[in-house]
Amino acid sequence: MGIRITLYIQPGAKKSEYTDLFNGMPKLKIASPPVDGAANKELIKFLSKKLGISKSKVKIISGEKSRIKTLEIDSDITEDEFIKIIKG
Known part of the structure; x- marks a missing residue:
């Protein structure tokens, strides 16, 4: 099945990481610029690695x-579990 989650993304950071909530959404810093889809690719790579699933x-x-x-993640985790995993 999977979950849908809405995230706030800040591209061009020094490293990819979860920071906090922004207007009720999880905020992630992504270590790629928003050029030619690079930040989107890095976001998918970062989340798949953190969650231990394929890209x-x-x-x-x-x-x-x-x-x-808004992302769709094909995994059996809840939104709360997702937040805990990306924080760690």
């Missing part, structure tokens, strides 16, 4: 050119 199981379903992105 094909993480899809951006809206907001490809926005800082606010």
